[in-house]
Amino acid sequence: MKLFKFNGGVKPETNKDASTALPIATLPLPGRLTVPLHQSIGGTPRPLVRTGQRVLKGERIGAADGNVSAAIHAPTSGTIVALEPAVMPHPSGLSALCAIIAPDGEDAWAPVNPVDVRALSGGELRDYLRDAGVVGMGGAVFPSHLKLNPGRQGKVQTLVINGAECEPYITCDDMLMRERPDSIVRGTMLMAQVLGAERILVGIEDNKPEAIAAMEAASRGTPIRVLAVPTRYPAGGAKQLIRVLTGIEVPHGKRSTDFGVQCFNVGTACAVHEALDFGRPLISRIVTVAGNVSTPRNFEVLFGTPMAEVVRTALPRPDTNRYVMGGPMMGFPMPAYGVPVVKATNCILVASDHLFPPPPPEMPCIRCGECAKACPADLAPFELYWFARAHNYGKAQEYHLFDCIECGCCAYVCPSHIPLVDYYRYAKSEIWARERDKDAADQARTRFEFRNERQDREKREKAEKLAAKAAETKAKLAEEATGAPPADGDDPKKALIAAALERARQQKAAVEPKNTDDLPAAIQAEIGEIDARRQAAMPAEPPA
Amino acid sequence: MFSSPFVRKPTSVQSVMLTVLLALLPGIAAYVWHFGAGILVQIFIATAAALATEWGFLRLRGKPTALYLSDLSAVVTAWLIALTFPPLVPWWLIALASILAVGVVKHLYGGLGQNPFNPAMAAYCLMIVSYPALMSQWPAAGHLDFATQWDLIAGGVRDLDAITGATPLDALRTALREAASPSSPNHALNASTLMDGPAFGLAGGQGWEWVALGYLAGGLFLMHRGVITWHIPCAFLGALAAISLLMWGLRPDHFASPLFHIASGGSLLGAFFILTDPVSGATTPRGKLFFAGGAALMTLMIRDFGAYPDGVAFATLIMNLCVPLIDMKTQPAVFGHKQD
Amino acid sequence: MLSALIVMAGIALVLGAVLGYASIHFRVEGDPLVEKIDAILPQTQCGQCGYPGCRPYADAISKGDADINQCPPGGEEGIRKLADLLGREVKPLNAENGVEKPRAVAFIDEQTCIGCTLCIQACPVDAIIGAAKQMHTVVSGLCTGCELCIAPCPVDCITMETIPETVETWKWRYPVFAIRQAA
Ligand code: SF4
Ligand code: SF4
Numbered sequence A: 001m002k003l004f005k006f007n008g009g010v011k012p013e014t015n016k017d018a019s020t021a022l023p024i025a026t027l028p029l030p031g032r033l034t035v036p037l038h039q040s041i042g043g044t045p046r047p048l049v050r051t052g053q054r055v056l057k058g059e060r061i062g063a064a065d066g067n068v069s070a071a072i073h074a075p076t077s078g079t080i081v082a083l084e085p086a087v088m089p090h091p092s093g094l095s096a097l098c099a100i101i102a103p104d105g106e107d108a109w110a111p112v113n114p115v116d117v118r119a120l121s122g123g124e125l126r127d128y129l130r131d132a133g134v135v136g137m138g139g140a141v142f143p144s145h146l147k148l149n150p151g152r153q154g155k156v157q158t159l160v161i162n163g164a165e166c167e168p169y170i171t172c173d174d175m176l177m178r179e180r181p182d183s184i185v186r187g188t189m190l191m192a193q194v195l196g197a198e199r200i201l202v203g204i205e206d207n208k209p210e211a212i213a214a215m216e217a218a219s220r221g222t223p224i225r226v227l228a229v230p231t232r233y234p235a236g237g238a239k240q241l242i243r244v245l246t247g248i249e250v251p252h253g254k255r256s257t258d259f260g261v262q263c264f265n266v267g268t269a270c271a272v273h274e275a276l277d278f279g280r281p282l283i284s285r286i287v288t289v290a291g292n293v294s295t296p297r298n299f300e301v302l303f304g305t306p307m308a309e310v311v312r313t314a315l316p317r318p319d320t321n322r323y324v325m326g327g328p329m330m331g332f333p334m335p336a337y338g339v340p341v342v343k344a345t346n347c348i349l350v351a352s353d354h355l356f357p358p359p360p361p362e363m364p365c366i367r368c369g370e371c372a373k374a375c376p377a378d379l380a381p382f383e384l385y386w387f388a389r390a391h392n393y394g395k396a397q398e399y400h401l402f403d404c405i406e407c408g409c410c411a412y413v414c415p416s417h418i419p420l421v422d423y424y425r426y427a428k429s430e431i432w433a434r435e436r437d438k439d440a441a442d443q444a445r446t447r448f449e450f451r452n453e454r455q456d457r458e459k460r461e462k463a464e465k466l467a468a469k470a471a472e473t474k475a476k477l478a479e480e481a482t483g484a485p486p487a488d489g490d491d492p493k494k495a496l497i498a499a500a501l502e503r504a505r506q507q508k509a510a511v512e513p514k515n516t517d518d519l520p521a522a523i524q525a526e527i528g529e530i531d532a533r534r535q536a537a538m539p540a541e542p543p544a
Numbered sequence B: 001m002f003s004s005p006f007v008r009k010p011t012s013v014q015s016v017m018l019t020v021l022l023a024l025l026p027g028i029a030a031y032v033w034h035f036g037a038g039i040l041v042q043i044f045i046a047t048a049a050a051l052a053t054e055w056g057f058l059r060l061r062g063k064p065t066a067l068y069l070s071d072l073s074a075v076v077t078a079w080l081i082a083l084t085f086p087p088l089v090p091w092w093l094i095a096l097a098s099i100l101a102v103g104v105v106k107h108l109y110g111g112l113g114q115n116p117f118n119p120a121m122a123a124y125c126l127m128i129v130s131y132p133a134l135m136s137q138w139p140a141a142g143h144l145d146f147a148t149q150w151d152l153i154a155g156g157v158r159d160l161d162a163i164t165g166a167t168p169l170d171a172l173r174t175a176l177r178e179a180a181s182p183s184s185p186n187h188a189l190n191a192s193t194l195m196d197g198p199a200f201g202l203a204g205g206q207g208w209e210w211v212a213l214g215y216l217a218g219g220l221f222l223m224h225r226g227v228i229t230w231h232i233p234c235a236f237l238g239a240l241a242a243i244s245l246l247m248w249g250l251r252p253d254h255f256a257s258p259l260f261h262i263a264s265g266g267s268l269l270g271a272f273f274i275l276t277d278p279v280s281g282a283t284t285p286r287g288k289l290f291f292a293g294g295a296a297l298m299t300l301m302i303r304d305f306g307a308y309p310d311g312v313a314f315a316t317l318i319m320n321l322c323v324p325l326i327d328m329k330t331q332p333a334v335f336g337h338k339q340d
Numbered sequence C: 001m002l003s004a005l006i007v008m009a010g011i012a013l014v015l016g017a018v019l020g021y022a023s024i025h026f027r028v029e030g031d032p033l034v035e036k037i038d039a040i041l042p043q044t045q046c047g048q049c050g051y052p053g054c055r056p057y058a059d060a061i062s063k064g065d066a067d068i069n070q071c072p073p074g075g076e077e078g079i080r081k082l083a084d085l086l087g088r089e090v091k092p093l094n095a096e097n098g099v100e101k102p103r104a105v106a107f108i109d110e111q112t113c114i115g116c117t118l119c120i121q122a123c124p125v126d127a128i129i130g131a132a133k134q135m136h137t138v139v140s141g142l143c144t145g146c147e148l149c150i151a152p153c154p155v156d157c158i159t160m161e162t163i164p165e166t167v168e169t170w171k172w173r174y175p176v177f178a179i180r181q182a183a
């Protein structure tokens, strides 16, 4: 089959051999699990448990908040000792709500209910996967059920399974493919069935011959095609892999299903298989521990396990001074050793200044164009850098800042050692913050204007009612006064007004319960609308 | 705390500049072989002046001097100045040019990476405007010994006969102008007969074709090392050849052949070392083509119709001016946004 | 000389005609400047600028009645944007109007609240819900942090709480790496 090429890319040292020498190991149960509730893209799951409650392995402890979210489960049986914020495995070092579980050592499963895919509708199946907490295992943790949607066309022609794993040091997908190819193939076939895919392509970088062989053997007799793709970082980026295997380029902001192709990680295929065929939700994953350790290796780790506990098993060297979650190209430095392993943790890279020395001093950009040559998204990184540096976000977006996948190729090759990706991350988060502010300001403006309008309307209505009342009374008085000489002077008029005002006030007090203040915005808007319509209709009525 | 990527390619501004300097060596060797060792003295003077200026400005601007001095960018500028100037100009001219290039053209505009103009070429233009006579005294190949050269560089009395006084480009222009006037004894001569004369050597003037070959070798080395891309040299030389072929084809007695244009003057040095300066040149692939093509057109216009012997320097500056526009208009389509 | 004069005069005439035509046919209706200024203002509606809301302040700026440095919630960034838009000098925030504070939302201590509804009436964006003699509460997603509800409360049960940074709203810092003096 003809493979395509993406531009750019780099070839860093892969350093993968060390951690593939030993099979995947299982860790002993840790003393304490810190399970963050928010582990995927989208809404933070609502906690379903209380402190002190006993939970079973695989029991749902956080329910998906809306559709763009994925549930969270207890990785083992035990007691919820606390629901409190704990430091997240995130470069910010900030805390978020976590369920702290003290395992009871029994590791007792909650009842599982495997399902028959054929008996479920697409919607039911997606809900099932959402409640099983299945998310993308390549590191992006996008809820998988949202991607398993055949969309408007009713099917997705091509299913791409990503086993490329291009980041240096990381071997969790490699080991998964070597050791559990059947699970991956089974999961892939399930997903293909849901999507109606006819073409199923598994892309694996050609530096993993064992994985390719294992996957080929396991997929014999299925329509799955295993393809070796050239080893070049970032061939494992979803967009790059889709490009290499199908020639399709999915631009930023578009869904790949619109182009008839969908891409999943091999780990996700495995998770789908576990969830559907065995009813087991996602509670653990394969994690590579590599870098500054004596025995680099892959482990099957329960979510919530402190990273330090995993690393300890791999015997870190004494000069270790930090952990990185992910690989050396795109990984994030961790704020502490004790942060928990989460669904996004494909690798714990143990770092030291010796292994990853601090970058040499930053020099000015000489516009050498190396970064543009290396950029797999065909961007002009140095232009983005100039704009980001000058806080010129509009220009940066014009030069397609958001097409940047933060792969790090540009910073890797830059002879001036400029931390280019940091500038992009900075600019992106500033732009997001501005958009949030702008949305909030727009909302405030509408609500303020609406309130002003309402106050005006209330005032106007009051005035109108008063005027009507006054006119009525005047007419009545005039009637009574017929025959009698019209009184000259102001006094009777004043008395009239005072009387009318008094009555109006009383009436208003009686009418006042029309209190719309405490209704939600939507209903209030609706009432406003009705009021407006009523008012518009009023003049049409014959004056009584 | 720094963030990803944690690994980097072992590369630096210094290593890039060092490669450029290495690539200049074959050209310099040919220069020395044909025109004597005087050029080495000039290179030394230029380098010393450039580094001293760089140091001074770095101190004034409060920048780390060792870091920036060792990036070697000033040395590259200095070498280009020495190589593009007539080899026997007095030492102070070279020194002044280097000081202006580094001090004014580079540092006053913000230092490394910020200068809109190619420093060496800006200095060249300043000098040729200010000292036109000194800047057009070119020696013929190999008949001055080192002592005479040293004397001339040191500012000795300039015996104009010793310095034949014109580059092949210049000689051609003078001869053609002379031939064009009916009163001249050389009236019958035209460009093609002229160029058979001994002063013109094999292609671009005696000795110079070897220097040009040296630059070509260095340029290919740079391309091989990935320091420059094919775009600028190919577009420049291609456009130069195409346009001069057209003019030569129309009036062979008036205009020189493409081969002559490519091999003489600063064409090859310009194509591989001057126009490819990343700071002041275009950066997008398509932009590079426009940039170099425009420079070729400018060069030929100046050579054939202008008053100055060689047009590469002015052409470079003019095209430097157009770079922001060219870059803006030639941004390549990004991933997923291509119309195909 | 004469021909030069004629040419110049001709050019001037043509350009003048073009400009005149453009000013009639491409005139922008309405007053988009107010809209543009209003779009920059943070819409907190707090009145610290001395006007009853952001829109009136925008009006005043566009008429030249108010300076651009009177909006504390907009802060330095807002002033810079206004200066950019209007082609004026950036100046520091006028201290008489207040100081720039981190974003905050109002919080009603529900134990103390007596349900007087005064805060509801003060809130410019209807972010407080409650009824007479019932407990009130602030819908924090709607609150702009204008602090207008604090003063009317007879039992002082409203406090401002700074919005904490979360993992979702955390921003990458501007990369500053000091250039070390090499050797
Ligand atoms: S690689 Fe670095 S120095 Fe070269 S153009 Fe890109 S940012 Fe500038
Ligand atoms: S980090 Fe962004 S700009 Fe840099 S190479 Fe990757 S995609 Fe291109």
Ligand code: SF4
Pocket (backbone or CB within 6 Å): C041, C042, C043, C044, C045, C046, C047, C048, C049, C050, C051, C052, C053, C054, C055, C057, C070, C071, C072, C073, C074
């Ligand atoms: S001070 Fe308050 S009311 Fe005035 S513009 Fe700023 S946010 Fe709006």
